[in-house]
Amino acid sequence: MAALGLPIALVLGALADLAGGLASRMAGGRDPWWRPVGLPWDEARRLLRSGSRRGRPTVVEALGGVGAALGGGLSAAGTLGLVPGSAALIYPALALGVVGLMLADPVRTAAGEVEAALRRRLAAIVEPAFVLALGALLLRWRSFDLDAIRADQTVLGPGLSVGPAPAAAAVILAGLAALVATALRLGPSLPEVARRERQARGAGSRLVLGMARWSVAGASLLVVAVLVAGHRLDLSLQAAPFGAAVAVAVLLLGMGATFAGRLSTRWRLLVGGGTLILAVAATVLVAAS
Amino acid sequence: MTDPLLLQGAIAGPAVAGVVWVVTWWLTGSRWPWIRRAAGGLVAVAAVAAAAVALWFTYRGEDLRWRSYQPDLLGASVAVVVELAVLLAAVRADGPERWGPSAMAGLAVATSAVVASAFSRSLAVQAVVLPLPTLGAAVAAVAGRDRGDLRGILGLAAADGVALLGLSVVFTRVGHTLVGPEGGVLGGGLLMIAGAIKAGAVPGVGTWLLAATDGPGAPVSMALRGQGLALALLGGLVVVPGEPHAVTAAMAGGAVLLSGAAALAATTGRDVVTALSGAAAGVVFAALGLGGAVGTRAALVLTPPFLLAAGAAFTLGWNRREEVDVESRSGWRWLGAAALALAVLSLAGLPPGGGFPGTWLTLSLAGARAASAAPYYLLAGAIALGLVSAALGAVPLLRASWARTWPAILGSVVAVALLYAGLAPVRLGIGWWVRIERDLGVPVVLAASSPPDLPPLGVVNLALVLTEAVILVGAVVALARGFRDVRVPFVAMTWPRPPPGFGRRIASAVRPATERARRASVGLATAVVLEAGAIVLAGRLVLLAARSGFL
Numbered sequence: 001m002a003a004l005g006l007p008i009a010l011v012l013g014a015l016a017d018l019a020g021g022l023a024s025r026m027a028g029g030r031d032p033w034w035r036p037v038g039l040p041w042d043e044a045r046r047l048l049r050s051g052s053r054r055g056r057p058t059v060v061e062a063l064g065g066v067g068a069a070l071g072g073g074l075s076a077a078g079t080l081g082l083v084p085g086s087a088a089l090i091y092p093a094l095a096l097g098v099v100g101l102m103l104a105d106p107v108r109t110a111a112g113e114v115e116a117a118l119r120r121r122l123a124a125i126v127e128p129a130f131v132l133a134l135g136a137l138l139l140r141w142r143s144f145d146l147d148a149i150r151a152d153q154t155v156l157g158p159g160l161s162v163g164p165a166p167a168a169a170a171v172i173l174a175g176l177a178a179l180v181a182t183a184l185r186l187g188p189s190l191p192e193v194a195r196r197e198r199q200a201r202g203a204g205s206r207l208v209l210g211m212a213r214w215s216v217a218g219a220s221l222l223v224v225a226v227l228v229a230g231h232r233l234d235l236s237l238q239a240a241p242f243g244a245a246v247a248v249a250v251l252l253l254g255m256g257a258t259f260a261g262r263l264s265t266r267w268r269l270l271v272g273g274g275t276l277i278l279a280v281a282a283t284v285l286v287a288a289s
Numbered sequence: 290m291t292d293p294l295l296l297q298g299a300i301a302g303p304a305v306a307g308v309v310w311v312v313t314w315w316l317t318g319s320r321w322p323w324i325r326r327a328a329g330g331l332v333a334v335a336a337v338a339a340a341a342v343a344l345w346f347t348y349r350g351e352d353l354r355w356r357s358y359q360p361d362l363l364g365a366s367v368a369v370v371v372e373l374a375v376l377l378a379a380v381r382a383d384g385p386e387r388w389g390p391s392a393m394a395g396l397a398v399a400t401s402a403v404v405a406s407a408f409s410r411s412l413a414v415q416a417v418v419l420p421l422p423t424l425g426a427a428v429a430a431v432a433g434r435d436r437g438d439l440r441g442i443l444g445l446a447a448a449d450g451v452a453l454l455g456l457s458v459v460f461t462r463v464g465h466t467l468v469g470p471e472g473g474v475l476g477g478g479l480l481m482i483a484g485a486i487k488a489g490a491v492p493g494v495g496t497w498l499l500a501a502t503d504g505p506g507a508p509v510s511m512a513l514r515g516q517g518l519a520l521a522l523l524g525g526l527v528v529v530p531g532e533p534h535a536v537t538a539a540m541a542g543g544a545v546l547l548s549g550a551a552a553l554a555a556t557t558g559r560d561v562v563t564a565l566s567g568a569a570a571g572v573v574f575a576a577l578g579l580g581g582a583v584g585t586r587a588a589l590v591l592t593p594p595f596l597l598a599a600g601a602a603f604t605l606g607w608n609r610r611e612e613v614d615v616e617s618r619s620g621w622r623w624l625g626a627a628a629l630a631l632a633v634l635s636l637a638g639l640p641p642g643g644g645f646p647g648t649w650l651t652l653s654l655a656g657a658r659a660a661s662a663a664p665y666y667l668l669a670g671a672i673a674l675g676l677v678s679a680a681l682g683a684v685p686l687l688r689a690s691w692a693r694t695w696p697a698i699l700g701s702v703v704a705v706a707l708l709y710a711g712l713a714p715v716r717l718g719i720g721w722w723v724r725i726e727r728d729l730g731v732p733v734v735l736a737a738s739s740p741p742d743l744p745p746l747g748v749v750n751l752a753l754v755l756t757e758a759v760i761l762v763g764a765v766v767a768l769a770r771g772f773r774d775v776r777v778p779f780v781a782m783t784w785p786r787p788p789p790g791f792g793r794r795i796a797s798a799v800r801p802a803t804e805r806a807r808r809a810s811v812g813l814a815t816a817v818v819l820e821a822g823a824i825v826l827a828g829r830l831v832l833l834a835a836r837s838g839f840l
Binding site for chain 2: 120
């Protein structure tokens with residue numbers, strides 16, 4: 001069953017990118033809305049046809065891709081209860097995914113590396129916000145054990161509906177902060193990357209980066225959805241809140257990542273700071289309620 | 290007959306290897322480097338083999354003994370791992386003529402002293418060998434004339450003083466010459482403080498400073514890390530077995546967080562390796578501080594992977610200024626990058642590295658303690674954030690990986706071991722840690738109370754997801770028909786410079802005074818005074834031990 005984690009994370013990540021494509025199209029973008037999912041297919045065909053050395057990924061990118069996929073797969077499997085899950089597994093696995101994503105960022109010239117370093121800096125700045133938001137969601141249930149949290153929600157109902165209003169508000173704030181932090185950590189979408197640097201990056205590098213991105217995005221939104229609304233892996237009516245939470249998280253993350261990719265560095269830093277404040281507020285609210 | 294030979298080989302082996310290396314260097318100069326490498330390497334491998342056989346005998350329950358040396362399972366294990374880690378560092382100590390011999394001599398003496406200390410519970414032996422690694426590092430530092438090295442010696446000398454003070458307290462309390470569990474919290478605490486400085490877990494002090502330089506002190510830091518952990522285990526597990534120390538845990542959590550921030554702000558590969566190793570060492574102290582049977586097990590499970598991963602990260606990631614543009618074959622670089630990635634994951638406690646099971650146990654224990662005392666959430670958060678920041682800080686190091694032949698080969702052997710330790714910690718170590726816990730007499734936790742226990746997730750599950758990930762990326766590599774070879778420099782995260790203000794004014798006001806102090810060698814003089822004080826304390830302890838029948 002553990003093997004299901006990675007495919008689920010990849011599918012959810014792809015769906016989030018589709019939502020981002022839709023948002024981009026609605027905001028006046030020229031690309032078709034399915035471009036984020038169609039592009040990897042085009043890249044794979046290009047890679048198969050050309051066979052040039054420039055299209056190949058580097059070893060570091062491949063290592064990053066493996067790390068991101070492993071991190072996303074483990075996190076998704078732990079979140080859904082396919083393997084024994086606790087925050088002590090989920091967060092390191094998600095962190096492995098992010099480190100893998102940073103490594104999968106294609107290796108280029110020295111000038112390009114400076115740009116990649118700036119992106120890493122942003123990821124480092126939003127990491128505390130993500131940790132705090134995740135901490136607030138866990139603190140809501142006073143437990144590190146995701147199995148226990150899922151069991152509580154199965155008995156009591158979705159996290160949002162349990163307890164006083166400030167606690168529910170804190171859960172919403174924390175979930176939002178976690179999604180915005182994830183959007184900032186993901187970096188630019190694949191079509192954005194392809195448009196900016198088609199000459200500098202190989203199709204293989206872009207494919208690895210795309211998979212890494214989907215894996216991290218899918219696993220992250222799954223964690224948020226489960227901590228906000230619990231989960232059941234069946235088609236009963238009680239699974240509806242979880243399904244709805246996943247759908248909302250997919251939409252928010254996809255749109256957030258698209259718009260975060262268009263912001264200037266300064267604005268991204270500002271949004272990162274705002275996310276940190278949001279996460280602190282959520283933690284304080286949870287602790288007080 | 291076998292016992293003395295084995296123990297003598299394991300203890301004196303590293304020092305003899307150093308002597309052989311220095312003599313062959315003196316005889317052959319820089320003409321035939323492979324002669325000194327082969328000669329020194331063979332003796333060093335023989336020393337590791339002797340330590341490994343000693344470990345095997347103690348594992349089987351046989352009682353090895355030679356004079357005051359009677360290794361238990363914990364000490365024998367620490368000795369083997371330290372010798373292996375030092376062997377990795379020694380590959381890089383074979384450096385320029387200016388300081389190569391002094392670095393190798395310092396490393397060899399320090400390693401022998403650490404193994405001697407690990408093999409004995411005698412207070413007198415501990416006191417005699419305790420200052421030797423610092424003296425070894427000082428010899429190397431003085432030869433290299435590196436300011437960073439000399440600054441590091443100051444902290445190490447202070448740590449020696451604190452450790453000897455701790456041993457004196459233990460001696461006063463137990464009333465005999467063996468380190469035992471009646472040593473008291475103060476004695477154990479002082480040993481742990483000294484251990485933290487020597488393990489490089491305290492940012493900006495002692496081993497941390499030494500490891501971050503590109504001088505001869507850096508390789509010696511590997512032996513010092515081993516000594517630091519040996520001292521910490523002595524203080525935290527032997528003197529006060531399994532007792533929780535909230536203050537130690539809190540300080541360790543803060544140190545891990547600071548180390549993570551230092552890794553993010555690092556501007557060289559050396560700084561990253563130092564900060565990452567510091568963060569990982571801090572987790573061992575956090576586990577000791579959390580205490581109980583689970584904390585003890587976490588510290589035991591963390592120690593061997595930490596030392597091996599720190600050795601691998603050092604041999605693959607540490608570089609001198611003149612090595613930045615060194616060319617190496619792409620195959621070795623690729624192998625080195627993969628090995629370095631596993632070492633980094635192990636140090637950062639991320640799956641599937643060898644440090645993951647112990648870190649998982651530590652975080653789970655902090656989470657379990659948080660159910661009754663909420664501040665433990667902060668501890669768990671600080672450890673997690675510090676480790677992840679350190680891993681993010683290591684990204685430019687991995688991207689600029691440049692390993693050469695021998696570091697790549699040795700590093701990948703260690704990486705495979707770390708991967709196995711991360712995948713199957715129970716299969717690898719259950720007999721080992723259960724026996725050590727029984728010997729130490731740590732509190733037993735009832736399974737009915739559902740304590741956090743290893744493994745974090747089954748070996749099959751972890752291997753399954755890892756295989757999936759490899760197949761996924763392997764498919765892209767297969768489509769592309771291979772890898773592209775690109776080499777990029779280490780690019781730091783370019784943190785913005787602070788605007789000229791209050792801090793800058795203070796710095797410029799203090800600078801003339803610090804320059805004057807440097808010219809007058811105030812730091813070195815203070816280190817000499819501190820170390821002399823430590824040696825006097827050691828002498829006093831030996832005399833006291835002699836009066837109570839040690840001789």
